[in-house]
Amino acid sequence: MSAPLRLGIAGLGTVGIGVLRILRKHAPLLAERTGRQITITAVSARDKSKDRGLPLDRYAWEDDPVALARRDDVDVFVELIGGDEGPAKDAVEAALAAGKDVVTANKALLAIHGQELAEAAEESGRALRYEAAVAGGIPVIKSLAEGLAGNDITRVMGVMNGSCNYILTRMESAGLSYADVFDEANGLGYLEADPQLDVGGIDAAHKLAILSSLAFGTVVDFDGITLDGIERVSIEDIHAAADMGYKVKLLGVAQKTGRGLEQRMQPCLVPDSSPLGQLDGGTNMVVLEGDAVGQIVLRGPGAGEGPTASAVLADICDIARGVRGPVFGKPAKTLTRMPRAHADLPAPYYLRMTLEDKPGALAKIASVLGEAGVSIDRMRQYGHEDTMAPVLIVTHSTTPDAVTSALAAMGATGVLSGDPVALRIEAV
Amino acid sequence: MSAPLRLGIAGLGTVGIGVLRILRKHAPLLAERTGRQITITAVSARDKSKDRGLPLDRYAWEDDPVALARRDDVDVFVELIGGDEGPAKDAVEAALAAGKDVVTANKALLAIHGQELAEAAEESGRALRYEAAVAGGIPVIKSLAEGLAGNDITRVMGVMNGSCNYILTRMESAGLSYADVFDEANGLGYLEADPQLDVGGIDAAHKLAILSSLAFGTVVDFDGITLDGIERVSIEDIHAAADMGYKVKLLGVAQKTGRGLEQRMQPCLVPDSSPLGQLDGGTNMVVLEGDAVGQIVLRGPGAGEGPTASAVLADICDIARGVRGPVFGKPAKTLTRMPRAHADLPAPYYLRMTLEDKPGALAKIASVLGEAGVSIDRMRQYGHEDTMAPVLIVTHSTTPDAVTSALAAMGATGVLSGDPVALRIEAV
Missing domain, CATH: 3.30.360.10 (Dihydrodipicolinate Reductase; domain 2)
Known part of the structure; x- marks a missing residue:
């Protein structure tokens, strides 16, 4: 069996405690599956004295997650602090700079700084893994x-x-x-x-x-x-x-x-x-x-102690098995900067509006939709007891721009009470 | 970029052709993702002359998949022949013995001979991967x-x-x-x-x-x-x-x-x-x-050319990235032989029977169920135009053995027409 894999865990909230629980409960199982003991060297959180329901005295304590990330006796820095700036970012950067592998559940950090962190990880040949950052326990x-x-x-x-x-x-x-x-x-x-x-x-x-x-x-x-x-x-x-x-x-x-x-x-x-x-x-x-x-x-x-910790453990086990790949599926320096497409893929839309109940109101709406190039698939007008008639329309496939134009034109007809609502119907 | 990963593909049916298509269509993408060119050295199938809709002349041809599996210029043997004996088994064994990694879609082979093949793969330090063997394109x-x-x-x-x-x-x-x-x-x-x-x-x-x-x-x-x-x-x-x-x-x-x-x-x-x-x-x-x-x-x-080939490619890409783990999640020699449990986990059951339409028939059935320890959650007797009454029962949670006893006792009452049906209701 290879040398133990030594973790430093920063952040002892719900997820951090969940990770500790799994590591304590399943140590033999994890060792069998990965071929290595997975141990915890040190932990870090804001308040050392808080009762977290688990004894922490067997681990070294660091007040500062950056110091934890740099410890010589840590192979993998596990970042469960959260937030796209501050200690989480500082500590992940420090860990990568110190040649540690990093596992994080931090979606904000990756969404905002993913590119620079991926480049840093790949330059130093380390893993930066984040299964827990998206959709909790789902791999x-x-x-x-x-x-x-x-x-x-x-x-x-x-x-x-x-x-x-x-x-x-x-x-x-x-x-x-x-x-x-x-x-x-x-x-x-x-x-x-x-x-x-x-x-x-x-x-x-x-x-x-x-x-x-x-x-x-x-x-x-x-x-x-x-x-x-x-x-x-x-x-x-x-x-x-x-x-x-x-x-x-x-x-x-x-x-x-x-x-x-x-x-x-x-x-x-x-x-x-x-x-x-x-x-x-x-x-x-x-x-x-x-x-x-x-x-x-x-x-x-998508959340919770067990599911999120399960995803963190998947990353830790992969690292224990020696699996390291590019952070975003291909080398970070080859990732392209694709232009942002204005949302213009056509789809059917759902429209809801309240018509003033007078002759010709619906005709005006239908006419405005037709002029905007939006055709009606299904329409329902509901019975009503006052002078306002709720109307629902499902359109044939049309563009977001056409819907925006139609909504503006509908507002100008003077036959609506309040603003119309439009929601895209996604093909799934 | 590392040396190319050279494949030998045995079996050119639907899945084999699907794998060829992906490798031809996505060669640059796959190289970016894995850091290596993935090439095909040689292929094998029963009938060389058959038109498979793809030119095969750029690949060496082997009539015998075992010979393909042993070629010096093949790194990964891809077995898409099928069947738990015969050429598929022979070729996979030959490939592992020759120190090749193996990718297979062959569920029968693994279900019957998985243990010995896993031991062989792990002894020679090679991968034996089978994502396509279970549930097609689902990873x-x-x-x-x-x-x-x-x-x-x-x-x-x-x-x-x-x-x-x-x-x-x-x-x-x-x-x-x-x-x-x-x-x-x-x-x-x-x-x-x-x-x-x-x-x-x-x-x-x-x-x-x-x-x-x-x-x-x-x-x-x-x-x-x-x-x-x-x-x-x-x-x-x-x-x-x-x-x-x-x-x-x-x-x-x-x-x-x-x-x-x-x-x-x-x-x-x-x-x-x-x-x-x-x-x-x-x-x-x-x-x-x-x-x-x-x-x-x-x-x-769960099947089809594209989905199954997608799963085969996942395994090939993992091998290209250097990922090799134990075949069944932990080393084959440590897998346990757990006793086979007689199916005795309780569940509710659905029962359907046809009652002769005479006084006391339903009482007899209810009584027999009660004696077998099976209690009724819901019951429906349907209207009928002849002398036979269809009856449905959903039981409370009970054991398979109790249901078997109850069915036998119901048969002995003489009030049923035909055999009763019992289906387990699984909690999902």
């Missing part, structure tokens, strides 16, 4: 970078923020407004300290940016994502979409178009009978499409 | 052996024969009998030359045996699988199950029990709203459960 990084290595990837897509999916499915099941469910979820501790990371789609977009880079061999480009969160999804839209056979999901989609790389994170409609449509609660789902394999769907827990 | 071997390496695996389960799933879903959608859909599928070329491999559950059981070994660190034990195919699934059961909220699936399940390793391949009922219940047509699904990760569900195409 999606491994599936994409290794399992589908023979494919030209054509599209990557997913529901990758469990909190948003919880909110959307809870709104539907309980018939509650976004604001009510947001408060409920926040009270239950389901949201990040800055909830905007969740409901604004930022956390999910970090993950999408990482998947895009791996899938398409491009420099990770978080800022190139067209980003829209779930704050404006109303219970009316959820009910109306259900009535037309759809679910509302915060869906990330990345694909190459003739004009470059299109990356979108936005609320979309998906058929309620599709795997994505049937994804309830905090579960994550990633859909990978390649020219040879067709479509692969991966589903599992 | 399930990689997900289980590497992605979940930090977990004690608690259960593995799946629908892994697309032809059977096609038959079962087609029976339901078209309302046709098993015999009619079997003939239809056979006529369309959906079944193996020996259809018993598909409908008898043998092909799926080969795959389950491989997953079991990986999951539980046990010597692959195909003969230890309790095996039942789909031939006796009737359209009446499919309709009745649907009426109670279930789908009938040929489901493989492997899990450790207090008494050993339980491996079953049999038609089961699963809730129609579960991911397994919603799996239509030829798609495969594998469910992996671990103590840390919880449940991961993988879905994708």
Whole structure:
């Protein structure tokens, strides 16, 4: 058996403690599987005195994660601190500079600084691995970078923020407004300290940016994502979409178009009978499409102590087995900077509006849609008791630009009460 | 860039041609991803003159796959011949003896001879990889052996024969009998030359045996699988199950029990709203459960040129990157021979019977069930126009043995017309 693999673990929150638990519980199993003992040399966190439910006295303690990252008796630096700046970034840089392998669960760090960190890792011949950064316990990084290595990837897509999916499915099941469910979820501790990371789609977009880079061999480009969160999804839209056979999901989609790389994170409609449509609660789902394999769907827990620690352990075990590959599937210096494609791939759209109930109102809307080149596939006008008529339209496939024009023109007709809503219907 | 990786490919059927196509189409992409050129030195198949839609004159030809496996200019022997004996086995053994890495899509070979081949590979320090042997394009071997390496695996389960799933879903959608859909599928070329491999559950059981070994660190034990195919699934059961909220699936399940390793391949009922219940047509699904990760569900195409070739390429790319690990997740010599557990894990059961329509008939059945310790959760008796009354029962959780006793006792009451049917309802 080879020499032990010695870990330094920085960050002892939920995930860090989960990693410690697995390493203590499964030490013999991990040694059998990897051919090496995996040991912990030292740990680091903000507060040494906090009771974390586990005795830590067998490990050396470092107040400073950078000092931990540089220790001579650490082979692999495990970064579970979080955040795209500050101690997490400093310590990962220090570890790579000191010739350590790095395992991290930090999606923000990779989405923002992935390219420079990948170059640093590859220059020093070390691994920088991040299975836990995307979709929690689902081995999606491994599936994409290794399992589908023979494919030209054509599209990557997913529901990758469990909190948003919880909110959307809870709104539907309980018939509650976004604001009510947001408060409920926040009270239950389901949201990040800055909830905007969740409901604004930022956390999910970090993950999408990482998947895009791996899938398409491009420099990770978080800022190139067209980003829209779930704050404006109303219970009316959820009910109306259900009535037309759809679910509302915060869906990330990345694909190459003739004009470059299109990356979108936005609320979309998906058929309620599709795997994505049937994804309830905090579960994550990633859909990978390649020219040879067709479509692969991966589903599992996107967060939590056990699932995230499981993904961290997968990376640690790979390093123990000697597996080191390029960080984003091909050498970082060969990753391309693909132009950002303006989101212009056509799709059907769902439109919801409230018409003033007077003769000719619907004709005006239909006429405006026709002028914008948007044709109607299905339309429903609901019975109503006041002078306002709710109307739903599912269009034939059309471009986002045509929808934007149509919405503006509809607003100018004077027959609408309030703003119309448009949501893309993604083919899944 | 390292020296090229030189392949010898034996078997030029659908999968072999698919592998050639990917290697020709994506040569630069594969070289970028693996850091090496991947080239084909020589190929082998039964009939050199057959038109396979691709020019083969750039490759050396070997009539004998064993000779191909031994060529000095071949680094990796790719076995796509099939069958658990004969040329496939001979050639894989020859390749390992000659110090070649081996990639195979051959589930039968690994299910029957996996242990000896793994020992041979590990003794010579070579890889023996088989991603394509289980669930086609789904990277399930990689997900289980590497992605979940930090977990004690608690259960593995799946629908892994697309032809059977096609038959079962087609029976339901078209309302046709098993015999009619079997003939239809056979006529369309959906079944193996020996259809018993598909409908008898043998092909799926080969795959389950491989997953079991990986999951539980046990010597692959195909003969230890309790095996039942789909031939006796009737359209009446499919309709009745649907009426109670279930789908009938040929489901493989492997899990450790207090008494050993339980491996079953049999038609089961699963809730129609579960991911397994919603799996239509030829798609495969594998469910992996671990103590840390919880449940991961993988879905994708289980067969076909592109998907299977995609999986073969994943193995080739790993070898090109220098990844070599133990064949079944830990060294073959440390795999345990776990006792075969008699299938005794409790579950609810679905029972269907036809009662003679006379007073006291149902009471007799209920009484017999009670005596066998089987309690009734739900019961439906259907309206009928003759003297026979169809009855469906969903039991509370009970053991397979109790159900067997109850069925025998029901037969002895003299109030049934024909044999009662029992199907396990698997918790998924």
